[in-house]
Amino acid sequence: MKAIVCTKYGPPDVLQLKEVDKPTPKDNEVLVKVHAASLNAADLDYLRGRPMVRIGGLRKPRYKILGSDIAGRVEAVGRNVKQFQPGDDIFVDLSVCGFGAFAEYVCVPEKPLALKSASMTFEEAATLPQAAILALQGLRDKSQIQPGQKVLINGAGGGVGTFAVQIAKLFGAEVTGVDSTEKLDMVRSIGADQVIDYTQEDFTKSGQRYDLILDVVVSRSISDYKRALNPKGVLRMVGGSMARVFKAMFLGSLISRSKKMSIVMWKPNKKEDLVFLTELFEAGKIVPIIDRCYPLGEVAEAFRYLEEGHHQGKLVITIDSKKNEFP
Numbered sequence: 001m002k003a004i005v006c007t008k009y010g011p012p013d014v015l016q017l018k019e020v021d022k023p024t025p026k027d028n029e030v031l032v033k034v035h036a037a038s039l040n041a042a043d044l045d046y047l048r049g050r051p052m053v054r055i056g057g058l059r060k061p062r063y064k065i066l067g068s069d070i071a072g073r074v075e076a077v078g079r080n081v082k083q084f085q086p087g088d089d090i091f092v093d094l095s096v097c098g099f100g101a102f103a104e105y106v107c108v109p110e111k112p113l114a115l116k117s118a119s120m121t122f123e124e125a126a127t128l129p130q131a132a133i134l135a136l137q138g139l140r141d142k143s144q145i146q147p148g149q150k151v152l153i154n155g156a157g158g159g160v161g162t163f164a165v166q167i168a169k170l171f172g173a174e175v176t177g178v179d180s181t182e183k184l185d186m187v188r189s190i191g192a193d194q195v196i197d198y199t200q201e202d203f204t205k206s207g208q209r210y211d212l213i214l215d216v217v218v219s220r221s222i223s224d225y226k227r228a229l230n231p232k233g234v235l236r237m238v239g240g241s242m243a244r245v246f247k248a249m250f251l252g253s254l255i256s257r258s259k260k261m262s263i264v265m266w267k268p269n270k271k272e273d274l275v276f277l278t279e280l281f282e283a284g285k286i287v288p289i290i291d292r293c294y295p296l297g298e299v300a301e302a303f304r305y306l307e308e309g310h311h312q313g314k315l316v317i318t319i320d321s322k323k324n325e326f327p
């Protein structure tokens with residue numbers, strides 16, 4: 001099969017389209033023919049070999065085929081697999097079971113798999129597992145978003161942010177989306193009541209206060225967040241600089257007892273959440289924002305675009321065996 005292989009950390013140029021052995025499912029696994037995969041900002045950490053990911057592979061990547069989110073069709077099942085059969089369409093986040101999204105086939109344990117709705121394209125389904133789950137769990141769990149609350153999404157125009165804006169609106173919040181200039185029309189179009197251009201204005205200095213801030217990029221200091229939160233406000237940190245995240249988590253509660261600052265402790269592939277997101281999609285209540293689709297052979301190009309930061313919403317890899325030719 002064809003796959004994008006990563007044998008060393010580095011820029012997107014290190015990625016190579018290669019012919020590798022098609023995997024064989026173990027007893028508890030299914031073999032999935034991958035139809036679409038999506039890129040997440042976290043995939044860049046694995047490509048670049050950022051400190052956190054080196055715990056699993058100090059000098060070179062532990063997993064040679066990167067990529068977390070896929071949607072595809074079950075082609076074969078191991079002898080102990082009970083819930084899936086060949087022909088089932090599924091979607092899943094592979095970051096907890098060995099990665100391998102950027103390939104024509106991947107073997108996956110049956111447990112994390114969820115059935116894809118027939119009303120979703122493979123491309124749409126591949127956008128959901130990591131980004132939409134982070135948005136949903138970040139807003140709902142612990143922070144317990146409530147109708148009428150003032151909610152700010154920092155990084156509203158990216159993968160997690162575009163789902164977060166839509167989900168916060170569904171929970172009845174008044175939503176402010178913060179991102180760069182060229183993304184703001186799109187952020188408004190998916191439901192944000194207000195938008196702020198972070199290149200022009202600092203949301204922590206506007207005098208506005210929020211009940212809940214979901215921060216995808218954690219770009220401010222603890223005292224900035226404190227100023228931007230209502231007395232009982234909550235900061236939920238999805239990603240960003242680890243130094244800032246840990247500072248806010250450990251020092252935040254010392255500085256202000258009533259304002260809670262915590263990391264989103266993500267529960268990937270939680271079945272009820274994937275079913276809930278599927279129902280929202282089927283009811284037309286959330287729409288994945290897909291900026292561009294790339295063929296498998298152009299994964300490196302997709303990473304370059306992701307790294308430049310101009311993408312709006314999600315980037316998708318469409319894996320069509322007939323078109324995955326070597327250049």
Ligand SMILES: NC(=O)c1ccc[n+]([C@@H]2O[C@H](COP(=O)([O-])OP(=O)(O)OC[C@H]3O[C@@H](n4cnc5c(N)ncnc54)[C@H](OP(=O)(O)O)[C@@H]3O)[C@@H](O)[C@H]2O)c1
Nearest residue numbers: 041042155157158159160180198219238239240264266309
């Ligand atoms: N907590 C967990 O358990 C967990 C699990 C998996 C992943 N993660 C993390 O979750 C994050 C997911 O990010 P994503 O995929 O949504 O990334 P993304 O698609 O790159 O979106 C980030 C958005 O933030 C914007 N941005 C950059 N700097 C900003 C600033 N200073 N102020 C406001 N907006 C800014 C970017 O726009 P411009 O580039 O135009 O500025 C972009 O639109 C990653 O950091 C990942 O590591 C967390």
